[in-house]
Amino acid sequence: MSVPTIRDVRAFTTRGGGADYHDQSGYHWIDDHIATPMARYPEYRQSRQSFGINVLGTLLVEIEASDGTVGFALTTAGEIGAFIVERHLSRFLIGRKITEIEKIWDQMFNATLYYGRKGVVLNAISVVDLALWDLLGKVRQEPVHALLGGPVRDELMFYATGTRPDLAKQLGFIGGKLPLLHGPAEGDEGLKKNIAKLEDMRSKVGDDFWLMYDCWMSLDVNYATRLAHKANEVGLKWIEECLPPDDYWGYAELKRNVPKGMLVTTGEHEATRWGFRMLLEMGCCDIIQPDVNWCGGITELIKISALADAHGALVVPHGSSVYSYHFVITRHNSPFTEIIMTAPHADKVLPAFTPLLLDEPIPVNGRMKASALDRPGFGVRLNPEMELHRPYPRA
The missing domain is CATH 3.30.390.10 (Enolase-like, N-terminal domain)
Structure with missing residues (x-):
């Protein structure tokens, strides 16, 4: 043939x-006063759209x-x-x-x-x-996961990214990742608000539910270190993407600075095996988070994941729906994955790329059976x- x-x-x-989902016409948590590298300028602090996150x-x-x-x-x-x-x-x-x-x-x-x-x-x-x-x-x-060697587990486990970890727990997720709302430009008062938000969510989800902070490249080493130590008292599991992607030296310092047991994660805006090699060999993080739609695709993610495995690091891709699900289900060093809560109030589970894609599977009670990914290719339609x-x- x-x-x-x-x-x-x-x-x-x-x-x-x-x-x-970055191009919203009404309210959406994903565009509501999230700490960013541009938050040092007050006029670009309230909305990420104000500085152009949606222009591409x-x-x-x-x-x-x-x-x-x-x-x-x-x-x-x-x-x-x-x-x-x-x-x-x-x-x-x-x-x-x-x-x-x-x-x-x-x-x-x-x-x-x-x-x-x-x-x-x-x-x-x-x-x-x-x-x-x-x-x-x-x-x-055949589904893409079969081309990659097939599933190594029967189902995927998910944590949810959004402003309502309390609802994420009710929906069956293993954890909830909050967007950090206040960066260094908002001073000690902003830092107090970040901790207060975390304390509020901890009181609602209990001691055993994972809570994480996504800092979206917005901090410096000093602020991130202070945040990590204060958040450790509230049981923060990890602190994510605190610094600009190319500041490998800063990440290495931060990893040395954080309290024992807290994880440092990054890699959403990193690309290729060479970028991730820097993160891994310099001891910058515990978990790498490549986005398969940005880092070089499946072909490059295979190499990135093998490199991470050799360094004893986990690979938990940035939420990219079926494009990462098919990969995660085939890798032992990707034991769970992310879903971004695309509902405006993070109160229900929606397909990540709706309405552009049809047949996009979503987790039920925080889980997704491998069989949900068994359609040919990535299993979705335009x-x-x-x-x-x-x-x-x-x-």
């Missing part, structure tokens, strides 16, 4: 319709095989990513066998080294890679009612 080749690559952006929008890539099968995936890269995919990366795909995923990744990465390595370029490479895995699974009529725009079609 001949292996299909790739005959077309198409890059689309979304226009409205709630396709990006969603990039969706379709890859069509010679037998007519179409694989697709999405990421955050917008029109910039669409240009990169259509005008640059597509040359490494057209005419290739759909099984040449490793070679295609290597050529995309090396061809973009002079202007890439991280950020939007890696997002674009990631989404192409994920679309290739989706395509291969559909052609072979919602035909979503408005798509193809800004840079190839000539």
Whole structure:
């Protein structure tokens, strides 16, 4: 049986319709006074949209095989990513066998080294890679997790990220991760409010439920150290992404500074095996949190995870729904995973990429059976009612 080749690559952006949870028109906890690197400026403190977290929008890539099968995936890269995919990366795909995923990744990465390595370029490479895995699974009529070696456990366990860990406990999750609301620019008063919020949630969830703080690159080592020690008295399990992603030295210092037993986690905005090698070899963290839609896709996440395993570190990907679920279920050093509560008040479990995707599975009582991931590819469909725009079609 001949292996299909790739005959077309198409890059689309979304226009409205709630396709990006960072682009909310009304109230949403994810955009409500969250500590950020821009919070040092009062005019950009209340809303992340105010400084442009939503400007890129969603990039969706379709890859069509010679037998007519179409694989697709999405990421955050917008029109910039669409240009990169259509005008640059597509040359490494057209005419290739759909099984040449490793070679295609290597050529995309090396061809973009002079202007890439991280950020939007890696997002674009990631989404192409994920679309290739989706395509291969559909052609072979197998889920992506089967292509990766199959499940090592019968179900996934989840913690929930949102402003209501108390509700997350009621919904069956193993823990709740809060967004940090006040950064260094708000001084000691802000620090007190952060601890008060944590104390309030601890009183509601009891002593055994995990509570974590997501600091979204907003702190310095001094503030993060003070926060860690005060939060330790309230039983904080881990402190996440406190510093800018490239401050490996700061992370190493912070890990030395935190109270014994508290975990330091990071990696949401890191990319490739080289970035994670720095985190691991410099002793920066206990858990790495790559986002498969940003770090280089499944092909690169395989390497990142193997490297972490050799260092005795856990890999708990940043919430990216089916694109990480299929990976986590196949790895012993990924014992649980994240779901971001996309409901505006974090009070119910919704699919992460609704309404863009259909058939996206969600956990029930904080768990998801491996069998929920048994459809071919990543097991999701594109919602035909979503408005798509193809800004840079190839000539």
